[in-house]
Amino acid sequence: MTKEDIRTAFIEELLDIAPDIDPDTLGEDDHLQDDLELDSMDVLNLVTALHRRLNVDIPETDYPQIATLALAVSYLTARVT
Amino acid sequence: MGIFTMPSLGADMEAGTLVEWLVKPGDEVHRGDVLAVVETQKGAIEIECFGDGRVLELQADLGATLPVGAPLALILGPGEVAPEPKEPEAPAADTKPEAVPAQALADTPEVAPDPAVATPLPHGATAASPAARARASELGIDLATVTGSGPAGAVLLKDLEVRKPSAAIVQTASPMLEMRKAIAAAMARSKQTIPHFYLSETIDVQPALEWVEARNADRPPSDRLLLGALFVRATALAAAKVPSVNGQFVDGALRPTDRVNIGVAVALRGGGLVAPALIDAGAMSVDETMSGMRDLVFRARAGRLRSSEVTEGTITISSLGAVGAEAMAGVIFPPQVALVGLGAPKLRPWIVEGAVEPRTVVTLTLSVDHRVSDGRQAARFIAEFQSHIASPETL
Numbered sequence: 261m262t263k264e265d266i267r268t269a270f271i272e273e274l275l276d277i278a279p280d281i282d283p284d285t286l287g288e289d290d291h292l293q294d295d296l297e298l299d300s301m302d303v304l305n306l307v308t309a310l311h312r313r314l315n316v317d318i319p320e321t322d323y324p325q326i327a328t329l330a331l332a333v334s335y336l337t338a339r340v341t
Numbered sequence: 342m343g344i345f346t347m348p349s350l351g352a353d354m355e356a357g358t359l360v361e362w363l364v365k366p367g368d369e370v371h372r373g374d375v376l377a378v379v380e381t382q383k384g385a386i387e388i389e390c391f392g393d394g395r396v397l398e399l400q401a402d403l404g405a406t407l408p409v410g411a412p413l414a415l416i417l418g419p420g421e422v423a424p425e426p427k428e429p430e431a432p433a434a435d436t437k438p439e440a441v442p443a444q445a446l447a448d449t450p451e452v453a454p455d456p457a458v459a460t461p462l463p464h465g466a467t468a469a470s471p472a473a474r475a476r477a478s479e480l481g482i483d484l485a486t487v488t489g490s491g492p493a494g495a496v497l498l499k500d501l502e503v504r505k506p507s508a509a510i511v512q513t514a515s516p517m518l519e520m521r522k523a524i525a526a527a528m529a530r531s532k533q534t535i536p537h538f539y540l541s542e543t544i545d546v547q548p549a550l551e552w553v554e555a556r557n558a559d560r561p562p563s564d565r566l567l568l569g570a571l572f573v574r575a576t577a578l579a580a581a582k583v584p585s586v587n588g589q590f591v592d593g594a595l596r597p598t599d600r601v602n603i604g605v606a607v608a609l610r611g612g613g614l615v616a617p618a619l620i621d622a623g624a625m626s627v628d629e630t631m632s633g634m635r636d637l638v639f640r641a642r643a644g645r646l647r648s649s650e651v652t653e654g655t656i657t658i659s660s661l662g663a664v665g666a667e668a669m670a671g672v673i674f675p676p677q678v679a680l681v682g683l684g685a686p687k688l689r690p691w692i693v694e695g696a697v698e699p700r701t702v703v704t705l706t707l708s709v710d711h712r713v714s715d716g717r718q719a720a721r722f723i724a725e726f727q728s729h730i731a732s733p734e735t736l
Contacts, residue, residue: 280610299608299662300567301638308562320557320565 266314266336270329273309277302288330314340344400345376345414347407350386350651353526357381358406359413368396370416375647377413382523383615384516384644386651394418402472402498469496476501520613531675535590536711539670540719544727545691547700552733568686570631573658574736576681577601577622577630579725580656585714586679586707586722587655595678595713604657604674605634607641616674617646618654627736661685668704678710679722 271283274296281296292298298306307318307326316339318326326332347357357379364376375387376396394416401413417423467484469477473496477484482501489496549571557565580587580601588598601623604616617640619625619633640646657674660683671682684704691700705726709719729735 278610293664297610300569301635304562304565304567305635305639311562317561320554 261314261340263333263337266340267329267333269313270310270332270336273306273313276309277305286329289328292327310336316340343416343418344412345390345416347379347401347409347411347413348388348648348652349409350379350381350648351383351523351527353523353530354381354409356406356408357386359401359403360385362399362403363387364396364399364414366396366398370394370396373649382519383651384520384646387645387647388413389648390416392416392418394421397423402476404476404498405472467496468494470498473498473501517612520609520615524614527675528672531672535673535675535678537673537708538711538716538719539706539708540716540723541668541670541704541706542723542727543689543702543704544730545693545700546686546703546730549730549733550686550701564628566627566631567634569660570627570634571730571733571736572660572681572683573603573605573619573622573634574625574627574630575726575729576603576656576658577625578729578736579722580679581623582725583714583718583722585718586709588678589655589676590678590710590713591676598655600655602653602655604654604677605637606657606659607638609642615641615646615651616654616657616659617641617650620649620653656681658683668706670706671708673708673710678713679719680708681726682706682708 271286274286274292275281275283278296278298287295290296292303292306303323307323310326311317314336316336318335322335324331325335347359350357358381359377360380361378362376363378364370364374370376370390371393372390374390376390377388378385379388380386397415397417399414401407401411407413467487468489468491469484469487470491474484476498477487477496484496487496487500488494490500491497546568549568553566553568553571580603584597585595587601588595590596600621602618602620603622604618606614606616608614617637619630619637622630622633625633637646637650654674654677656677656679657671658681659669659671661669662685665685667684667687669682669684671680673680682705684706686701686703688699689702690697691702692698693700705723707719707723
């Protein structure tokens with residue numbers, strides 16, 4: 261799975277949870293909670309969806325490492341086999 | 342059980358639009374079954390049955406906006422006998438057992454229009470049932486372009502259904518604006534009629550946070566808990582201990598209840614707020630509370646709540662979430678009599694066993710209806726809540 265595939269997967273799962281986000285204006289460094297206004301339930305649902313889709317189990321202590329698109333892509337790329 | 346009517350889904354609801362039938366004549370129904378879907382200012386609500394019986398007749402048209410109390414269906418209870426049909430055409434719906442539920446209704450009142458009331462049409466006008474005419478006008482469909490299946494080619498409501506992509510899409514001009522209006526009406530009524538008072542306490546949630554972290558460490562994401570589930574559980578236990586903050590104010594008094602149905606305020610993306618109730622939260626474990634909340638939030642955002650969830654809340658919890666202000670004195674959701682407002686968790690210097698330590702704290706503000714309780718009961722609720730959060734294994 262390429263970095264681009266992971267990026268696409270992350271964006272798709274994010275949009276599934278927050279359909280009002282415009283993928284064209286989604287910034288690399290937009291913060292899931294501070295900028296995109298996801299709440300803790302949304303973040304948990306995103307982590308659950310990524311676990312199901314990419315088979316990467318993100319522990320709670322690592323949540324800060326997926327807090328933006330840029331961070332998440334590099335974190336997930338390192339863990340997807 | 343008689344006539345099933347358009348229910349009131351909140352004190353400020355005047356009417357709802359019937360968008361889907363999930364039953365048809367002849368179906369057995371049981372208490373809690375979803376019979377129909379009604380579009381309201383709060384989104385689409387699944388309307389549940391209040392008792393057991395069998396559907397005799399559907400009496401309302403899909404797409405019709407009906408006032409609260411308007412008849413929707415005739416449902417016979419066990420042992421009840423169908424009344425004599427007033428008109429020979431009444432059982433017409435039964436002649437189409439293959440009809441899908443959505444169409445069964447549309448057929449019922451229209452299959453055999455009373456010829457006595459048929460008036461000659463002006464030259465050039467298209468024959469159509471009154472319901473079809475109203476619906477066509479709403480949808481902007483020219484009746485002359487529709488092939489009618491009724492008597493003498495009259496256009497019936499069901500003929501219009503095939504022209505629409507989905508019978509379930511019946512929206513007012515701006516759902517968000519409608520929801521804003523519903524919130525405005527409920528909140529204005531609350532502040533005009535409920536004499537609120539407020540008690541606050543800042544609570545050390547460090548033990549609860551650590552307990553959640555430990556529980557979640559070896560669990561997959563789908564089974565993880567949120568601190569919010571502990572707050573809902575603590576509210577359920579505290580409300581059960583202090584009945585004067587739990588229930589609904591009806592006819593000038595608090596109607597007592599032994600069930601705790603906790604309204605969970607859910608912010609909708611794009612604006613707006615709904616507070617559906619987690620029914621019988623008092624009887625749930627922490628894990629059941631969490632999965633119930635996940636389901637409730639999902640359906641609130643998808644616009645698919647049940648009528649009991651929007652009408653039977655006994656106390657509401659409103660939380661500012663992980664980031665935000667540290668305290669909130671909320672407005673009680675009528676006809677309830679209390680609201681638990683939780684600020685965002687904050688790291689603060691705290692005195693623990695005589696020494697200052699950094700701890701994560703949350704400020705709880707209980708809004709209470711002074712008509713039914715006083716500061717003493719409110720303080721007791723907060724003390725109960727606090728003791729459970731301090732010992733999360735008791736939740």
